[in-house]
Amino acid sequence: MWDLEANRPIYLQIAERIELQICSGEYQAGDKISSVRELAQEAGVNPNTMQRALQELERKGIIVTFRTSGRTVTEDKERIRDLRNHMAREQIQDFLKKMKEMGFEKEEILEFIREEKGEE
Amino acid sequence: MEDLIVIKDLSYTYHSYRKENYVFDEFNISFTKGKVVGLLGPNGSGKSTLIKLMNGLLSPTKGEILIHGHKPGVETKAVVSYLPERTYLQAGKTVKQMLDYFEDFYQDFDKGRARQMLQNLGIDEKAPLKTLSKGTREKVQLILVMSRRALVYILDEPIAGVDPAARDYIIRTIIQNYNEEAVVLLATHLITDVESILDEVVFIKNGKVILQSSVDEVRETHHKSIDAYFREVFAC
Numbered sequence: 038m039w040d041l042e043a044n045r046p047i048y049l050q051i052a053e054r055i056e057l058q059i060c061s062g063e064y065q066a067g068d069k070i071s072s073v074r075e076l077a078q079e080a081g082v083n084p085n086t087m088q089r090a091l092q093e094l095e096r097k098g099i100i101v102t103f104r105t106s107g108r109t110v111t112e113d114k115e116r117i118r119d120l121r122n123h124m125a126r127e128q129i130q131d132f133l134k135k136m137k138e139m140g141f142e143k144e145e146i147l148e149f150i151r152e153e154k155g156e157e
Numbered sequence: 158m159e160d161l162i163v164i165k166d167l168s169y170t171y172h173s174y175r176k177e178n179y180v181f182d183e184f185n186i187s188f189t190k191g192k193v194v195g196l197l198g199p200n201g202s203g204k205s206t207l208i209k210l211m212n213g214l215l216s217p218t219k220g221e222i223l224i225h226g227h228k229p230g231v232e233t234k235a236v237v238s239y240l241p242e243r244t245y246l247q248a249g250k251t252v253k254q255m256l257d258y259f260e261d262f263y264q265d266f267d268k269g270r271a272r273q274m275l276q277n278l279g280i281d282e283k284a285p286l287k288t289l290s291k292g293t294r295e296k297v298q299l300i301l302v303m304s305r306r307a308l309v310y311i312l313d314e315p316i317a318g319v320d321p322a323a324r325d326y327i328i329r330t331i332i333q334n335y336n337e338e339a340v341v342l343l344a345t346h347l348i349t350d351v352e353s354i355l356d357e358v359v360f361i362k363n364g365k366v367i368l369q370s371s372v373d374e375v376r377e378t379h380h381k382s383i384d385a386y387f388r389e390v391f392a393c
Contacts, residue, residue, distance in 0.1 A: 038325060038353075041353055043349075043352075043381075043382030043384070043385065044376060044380050044381050044382055044385070045376055045380070046373035046376045046377050047353055047372065047373055047376070048373055049373075074333075077332055078329060078332055078333060080353075081325070081328060081329065081332075081353055081354070082332075082353045082354060083193050083332065083353070083354045083355065083356055084332065085191065085192070085193075085356050086353075086356070086372075086373070089373075
């Protein structure tokens with residue numbers, strides 16, 4: 038069962054999670070996606086909710102449905118790159134917002150990042 | 158979408174202390190196929206009475222209930238798989254005897270499926286029910302009920318009184334076994350545990366439907382889980 042937040046629509050969270058799996062390379066371009074029922078069971082959600090999540094991803098052009106062979110991740114590597122960039126930007130914006138809330142200036146933040154990177 | 162259950166102008170009253178008590182007064186609701194619906198309401202809201210009416214254990218004072226086009230009776234019992242709040246399995250019988258019993262009783266019972274699920278859980282068919290733990294007995298009963306290829310599943314508190322791991326199993330069993338032609342009505346107090354498998358929720362208060370909505374709609378509109386929203390609506 039997947040960990041889901043209580044206060045946001047479930048289908049959105051599932052769609053995000055699949056996006057993350059594509060972003061990380063767990064699902065590659067052109068990979069087959071398990072059936073709605075299998076995924077629903079794995080996630081511990083209703084099949085209709087899973088269906089809606091997949092439809093959302095289809096709408097965004099991240100996954101593609103073929104009548105005969107089910108669903109796959111898009112072959113369009115450009116689209117996947119866009120998705121990765123988009124997700125990265127969202128994370129960074131989130132991070133910057135939180136840092137600013139804590140009262141850090143841009144230069145300080147960059148300094149922190151350089152330090153962290155140096156330690157790796 | 159096809160309405161599998163239609164309840165029209167339903168009234169149900171009972172007499173006590175020389176007066177007429179209304180549980181339902183012109184109650185209307187319908188349920189379409191392919192959905193898992195949570196019937197949620199505080200104690201005394203009428204959930205159990207509604208379930209008993211749908212199963213023909215009580216008769217409406219006025220109005221009607223149609224399930225797959227029939228009033229509750231012989232025809233509906235063939236298509237409704239009901240998990241009551243309290244067990245009706247006989248403690249002295251073995252699991253296998255209960256399987257045979259269900260096979261005799263219900264044409265739509267898929268014995269192979271039930272046996273497979275029992276086997277997955279390592280439940281011995283030769284074991285008398287009384288030797289099983291409470292949690293295991295509840296699992297057996299749910300397996301029997303979910304192994305029918307029914308059109309309507311009515312589950313009254315299916316996860317009360319079992320541990321969280323068993324709850325997960327029960328919830329998975331429900332998702333695995335219903336199909337797009339069927340509707341699952343799930344009455345429970347343990348909202349958090351079932352939230353992710355519900356399509357739709359119905360809030361019942363004092364015999365009235367105060368909300369019938371998709372789960373994600375509630376989350377989108379109120380930015381709250383169903384459990385949190387329920388607490389808000391029914392705050393004492």
